[in-house]
Amino acid sequence: MVxxxxxxxxxxxxxxxxRAYNFNAGPAAVPLPVLEQAQKELVNFKNTGMSVMELSxxxxxxxxxxxxxxxxxxxxxxxxxxxxxxxxQGGGSLQFSMIPMNFLQEGKTAHYILSGAWSExxxxxxxxxxETRVLASSKDANYTHIPTDYSLEDIKDGAYxxxxxxxxxxGTQWNEYPTSPIPLIADMSSDxxxxxxxxxxxxxxxxGAQKNLGPSGVTVVIIKKDFLETAxxxxxxxxSYSTYxxxxxxxxxxxxxxxxxxxxxxxxxxxxGGVKSIQKNNExxxxxxxxxxxxxxxxxxxxxxxxxxxxxxITFTLPNEExxxxxxxxxxERQFIGLAGHRSVGxxxxxxxxxxxxxxxxxxANFMTEFKNQN
Amino acid sequence: MVxxxxxxxxxxxxxxxxRAYNFNAGPAAVPLPVLEQAQKELVNFKNTGMSVMELSxxxxxxxxxxxxxxxxxxxxxxxxxxxxxxxxQGGGSLQFSMIPMNFLQEGKTAHYILSGAWSExxxxxxxxxxETRVLASSKDANYTHIPTDYSLEDIKDGAYxxxxxxxxxxGTQWNEYPTSPIPLIADMSSDxxxxxxxxxxxxxxxxGAQKNLGPSGVTVVIIKKDFLETAxxxxxxxxSYSTYxxxxxxxxxxxxxxxxxxxxxxxxxxxxGGVKSIQKNNExxxxxxxxxxxxxxxxxxxxxxxxxxxxxxITFTLPNEExxxxxxxxxxERQFIGLAGHRSVGxxxxxxxxxxxxxxxxxxANFMTEFKNQN
Numbered sequence: 189m190v191x192x193x194x195x196x197x198x199x200x201x202x203x204x205x206x207r208a209y210n211f212n213a214g215p216a217a218v219p220l221p222v223l224e225q226a227q228k229e230l231v232n233f234k235n236t237g238m239s240v241m242e243l244s245x246x247x248x249x250x251x252x253x254x255x256x257x258x259x260x261x262x263x264x265x266x267x268x269x270x271x272x273x274x275x276x277q278g279g280g281s282l283q284f285s286m287i288p289m290n291f292l293q294e295g296k297t298a299h300y301i302l303s304g305a306w307s308e309x310x311x312x313x314x315x316x317x318x319e320t321r322v323l324a325s326s327k328d329a330n331y332t333h334i335p336t337d338y339s340l341e342d343i344k345d346g347a348y349x350x351x352x353x354x355x356x357x358x359g360t361q362w363n364e365y366p367t368s369p370i371p372l373i374a375d376m377s378s379d380x381x382x383x384x385x386x387x388x389x390x391x392x393x394x395x396g397a398q399k400n401l402g403p404s405g406v407t408v409v410i411i412k413k414d415f416l417e418t419a420x421x422x423x424x425x426x427x428s429y430s431t432y433x434x435x436x437x438x439x440x441x442x443x444x445x446x447x448x449x450x451x452x453x454x455x456x457x458x459x460x461g462g463v464k465s466i467q468k469n470n471e472x473x474x475x476x477x478x479x480x481x482x483x484x485x486x487x488x489x490x491x492x493x494x495x496x497x498x499x500x501x502i503t504f505t506l507p508n509e510e511x512x513x514x515x516x517x518x519x520x521e522r523q524f525i526g527l528a529g530h531r532s533v534g535x536x537x538x539x540x541x542x543x544x545x546x547x548x549x550x551x552x553a554n555f556m557t558e559f560k561n562q563n
Numbered sequence: 564m565v566x567x568x569x570x571x572x573x574x575x576x577x578x579x580x581x582r583a584y585n586f587n588a589g590p591a592a593v594p595l596p597v598l599e600q601a602q603k604e605l606v607n608f609k610n611t612g613m614s615v616m617e618l619s620x621x622x623x624x625x626x627x628x629x630x631x632x633x634x635x636x637x638x639x640x641x642x643x644x645x646x647x648x649x650x651x652q653g654g655g656s657l658q659f660s661m662i663p664m665n666f667l668q669e670g671k672t673a674h675y676i677l678s679g680a681w682s683e684x685x686x687x688x689x690x691x692x693x694e695t696r697v698l699a700s701s702k703d704a705n706y707t708h709i710p711t712d713y714s715l716e717d718i719k720d721g722a723y724x725x726x727x728x729x730x731x732x733x734g735t736q737w738n739e740y741p742t743s744p745i746p747l748i749a750d751m752s753s754d755x756x757x758x759x760x761x762x763x764x765x766x767x768x769x770x771g772a773q774k775n776l777g778p779s780g781v782t783v784v785i786i787k788k789d790f791l792e793t794a795x796x797x798x799x800x801x802x803s804y805s806t807y808x809x810x811x812x813x814x815x816x817x818x819x820x821x822x823x824x825x826x827x828x829x830x831x832x833x834x835x836g837g838v839k840s841i842q843k844n845n846e847x848x849x850x851x852x853x854x855x856x857x858x859x860x861x862x863x864x865x866x867x868x869x870x871x872x873x874x875x876x877i878t879f880t881l882p883n884e885e886x887x888x889x890x891x892x893x894x895x896e897r898q899f900i901g902l903a904g905h906r907s908v909g910x911x912x913x914x915x916x917x918x919x920x921x922x923x924x925x926x927x928a929n930f931m932t933e934f935k936n937q938n
Binding site for chain 1: 656
């Protein structure tokens with residue numbers, strides 16, 4: 189038997205459904221109980237006689253879903269009242285432009301630390317709006333680690349400092365965040381909610397939902413109110429953070445179904461015991477796979493240096509192209525999905541986001557060891 | 564019994580589900596067979612062992628969904644190969660800025676015909692990007708009709724002419740579209756696919772999906788290739804139509820689940836016999852309600868003048884506030900949802916988008932007549 193099977197525990201009893209071992213980099217695994225809940229109420233949401241996606245975004249029923257998502261995120265991340273929680277569209281990629289559009293004031297410089305392809309893209313968009321500076325970069329090392337060779341003394345007059353906390357492609361992740369003298373902005377698209385963090389270190393956190401928060405189509409922005417007040421005002425309505433803050437992200441029709449899914453994912457995180465439990469789980473999950481790499485006598489090589497290893501995306505290579513191909517083929521036959529590495533790194537990548545079950549990581553580690561022994 | 568009940572015809576047999584009479588202005592009704600299909604495969608899409616929202620947007624399985632939606636829309640609307648079909652985010656509201664950002668060239672004027680609140684908003688955003696002109700407006704008549712008092716001779720050197728084909732708030736709709744000497748751009752958010760149209764009259768058509776196309780969270784753009792070539796190039800990546808055209812709307816992660824729902828809605832339209840059948844159906848649906856108004860001896864008054872009546876949003880008032888309140892209360896008790904008019908018009912509004920069943924419109928007409936007779 190491949191994958192793992194389960195029987196619906198709800199009303200839908202006739203069906204047996206195969207679950208793949210989903211290691212996709214994003215869109216990625218969603219917790220099974222969340223999918224089951226969404227399935228159960230897809231046609232008739234809380235006895236409204238409508239699907240949640242058929243509700244008016246001005247209805248009481250939808251507003252409860254919307255506000256529940258905000259309340260849960262505040263609770264789970266311990267977000268103070270001095271911050272707004274906003275729902276936008278366009279993914280992290282639109283944030284790359286919205287941030288300088290709103291916060292790169294004339295005469296100031298935006299500082300970027302480059303730790304991978306996504307931070308490069310963020311920088312590229314900022315260049316259209318004003319002065320930028322690369323404060324540090326590990327590009328020369330093919331982004332095997334998070335840069336450490338920089339001084340925060342240099343940036344005192346800057347508009348903001350931008351970092352990417354986890355690098356999906358390279359499999360690296362920041363351990364500790366800088367204490368920045370200027371507003372710190374973080375792209376947490378691929379590791380938001382993976383562990384407890386101190387939100388107050390940041391002026392703006394953004395994250396596309398499709399890794400740790402649910403389906404694609406909604407972007408979460410957590411923004412400090414006094415930072416928001418410094419935003420430029422000559423910004424198109426839909427590209428101004430103030431529009432979302434002033435209207436509880438209901439200026440126009442939000443992506444209601446995606447926000448509903450987000451609310452279910454957050455309920456699930458809470459049921460797991462909150463972010464602390466999720467973190468412990470993530471550490472155990474990653475350990476299975478990193479152990480399989482470290483105990484392989486060099487058969488598997490991690491792309492990331494040990495101090496920068498990501499708990500979300502584990503990147504590794506095999507001795508040669510041929511074995512990599514064989515590995516991916518055999519993995520596929522066993523229902524391991526999404527293991528091919530990004531073309532800029534090659535090899536393999538296992539994305540072990542919050543919703544990926546421990547069982548899947550253990551199974552992958554076992555398969556890796558088995559494959560190594562046979563090849 | 565209120566509303567109408569149905570039994571699942573698929574595997575999920577135990578459940579009896581109440582369906583409301585959904586007259587929401589958007590997000591709005593989705594065809595029941597579409598919701599049932601989505602429900603059936605929500606946890607396990609086509610035996611992948613994953614939900615469609617867990618698939619990588621680079622996977623073969625997702626790309627099939629994505630391309631199927633494009634192919635179906637091309638087929639149903641008879642869109643020539645000289646046009647691109649794109650999927651964006653941010654709703655119609657983001658289009659209000661993207662259009663002038665891409666197409667309002669320096670030294671040119673963008674012409675707007677104002678037929679309601681949404682065209683006003685579109686104009687407002689354009690003003691930030693260059694010269695604009697109101698070619699015609701029915702604002703003085705509280706937007707009871709589509710303006711006709713303009714000459715297209717005047718606009719020969721303009722950048723583009725913008726119209727809103729259907730006005731959700733006021734319940735008015737264009738019958739025939741102008742033959743414009745400059746690129747014609749249309750916001751069809753609330754009436755795309757409601758009848759057969761000649762796409763070639765337009766250089767750009769845009770529509771948020773949440774009325775006739777599915778859930779909120781995806782915006783469809785149909786753009787003429789040679790018009791796209793005239794776009795400004797100094798536009799942020801995510802706000803440039805070229806980015807979507809060059810990458811088959813897969814430059815970054817698209818809202819995959821919303822596009823999947825769109826593909827199911829389009830399959831449903833095809834199964835109904837295509838847009839011609841949908842149109843016939845829409846005409847019959849609207850007739851029930853307009854007849855109830857016209858035969859009420861002045862008890863109900865339509866907001867729109869007869870030549871501008873919308874088949875999508877039917878707006879009407881009652882003799883006084885008290886009766887309006889009573890009407891809405893009794894309607895609610897009978898599971899008619901979304902009938903309160905917008906505050907700028909008052910009274911009532913019934914949105915009869917493609918997915919609203921004829922049965923619901925007939926029931927509403929009967930209720931209106933009954934209410935009138937009793938009051």
